[in-house]
Amino acid sequence: MMLKNKDILLIEDDSIDVMSFKRALVRLEIKNNVRHVENGEEALAYLSNSENSKPGIIFMDINMPRMTGPEFLKMALEMKLIGCIPVVVLTTSREEKDKIDCFHLGISGYMIKDIDFEDFVITMRTIFNYWALCESPGL
């Protein structure tokens, strides 16, 4: 299975969104470790560090200080840090341009952060159900 006990990497600068994310995982009874970094730069540093285990999935915001989501993704792809890890964008932006930019960078999903927490939980459930079922390459 794709996720098993692998870590989840969350790239998000808004602490309440982080809380929201973690609460959703608690609600969904997902026990995987959540590794949280606050922007693209930190994410690059995290992924480059060989001491850290490779995450099973990456959730990232688009608008972040220092390095935005797409900027991070571009760098990470160039540095071959992503490999087969699915990247899901969690954002408030409905801009067509943002969607196109991200999909061109090979993301696996683009989710809008709902205003309602319950709706957010439903979104998260769908994502995890999907990726829990998804077969990963045997690396």
Add this chain to the structure above:
Amino acid sequence: MNNQIYTDPVKLTQSIFGKLLITMVMLLLLIIVIFTTIQIQSEKNILVMKVNENISEMKLNIQREGRSFSNSLGRLTENSIASYDFFALFESIREAVDLEPNLSYAILMNKERKALLHTDRPDLEQEILVKNYDIFASQQERPVFQEHVSDQITYLEYVFPIQISTSTWGHLRLGFSLIALEKKIEYSENEIKKQIRRIVFRSVVVAGIFMILGTFVVFLLSRKISRPISVLTAYSIELANGNYGFKPDKKLIGKDEVGRLTSSFGMMATNIKNANDQLEGYSHNLEKKVKERTKELESVNQELKNFAYIVSHDLKAPLRSIGSLASWLKTDYEDKLDDVGKEQLDLLVGRVNRMHALIGGILQYSRVGKVEEITARVDVTFMLNDVIDILNSPKNIKISLDTDFPTIDFEPTRIQQVFQNIISNAIKYIDKPKGLIHVGCKSHGEYWEFYVSDNGPGIDKKYHDKVFQLFQTLQSKDSYESTGVGLSIVKKIIETNGGRISIDSIVGKGTTFKFLLLKGKNDVKK
């Protein structure tokens, strides 16, 4: 207006120079012909007069000569008759006829017109003469001249009555032939003809010379007159072609009226050029300004877009956090909160949701006309059925499409937004147990006229403008889920695409939204 500039050379017959030349040469020719004719005629008259004078003088000469000759011969005859010496008389008369070259004949006849002597016709001697002129001669009492023609020869006859003792015995008639005179006249006439021929030749030569000289002068004159005009013409053509720098040769212009015209023309051209330069300067400036303004506008536009983005992300994020926190408070502290606290938290979440919707509305509204959508073929019937599906109206509301709809070129999501917003409004506000919504379309000149009518509560006329304003709603925001953005977006979409929207409504009976959309070239009405 004919804007053609004639730059091809003017035909000679059409040019002023040509016209002048032809007219003046014609005039010259006419004058020379008239003068030559008059000259010839008058010279001929003078010649004829001279000849006539000559002839009459000659005639007088003959008469004078004849008279003196006849008088002497007449005396001799009278004497001879008195002395009955006829033989000697006849001899001397015959002698006189032989000697005198002009004297052709002599007739002596008595009172009874019996010819005693007839030098010309001796056979008539002793006969009575009966011709008219014989009778005329016999009647004369005094010496007289008569002219008569005999055998095609004109004779001038001198009739001399012979008086014997106061009574007329008979007549002596001396005929002078006018052959010499006629010869002279004929000669003179020939001479006149020759003379006239000479005169005509001379006149024609003179006229020819005059003609050549005249033509030359006329040519020079015509050129002198027409050249400034030609220069002016060339000048005006250059100006018409926008060559304001062209300056004609001053020597060719002259100082006459045309010259002045050319000078003032040049002045005008200079003024035009100056004005043009000024205009060009202005337009250049204007262009620069327009560019600057456009740049400014572009940057403002960009800022606006950025602003919309900032609103979308940065305003929504804390709002969402507030919402999340409120709902967590409610779940985490459920046992510690009383009903009032819970209700207030619910109200808080509700307002957060409304603000979220407002922000979404602003974004949608600001995107209309800014974000370019791709125009595509839209089958309006198909699209309307889609909209009806999406809206999923309650069972008590019936939506019917009254007419066929065209296929138009439009931004698909925009046209859908228009119908969706209007129809959803109708659904939302219908207050009758059986709701009826009608949608239709008809061709209206260069527009398609669409309508959506309902049997809802209607809108008072004083609110017809208000419903299209951003964030304006007629009902309290709590009673209906409404942000007041929908119709603003509808209006903006229609007007950005060159259309108009209006409301017909009777309060209590229903509302009809009518809107016009400009027809496209490829629109097809089913």
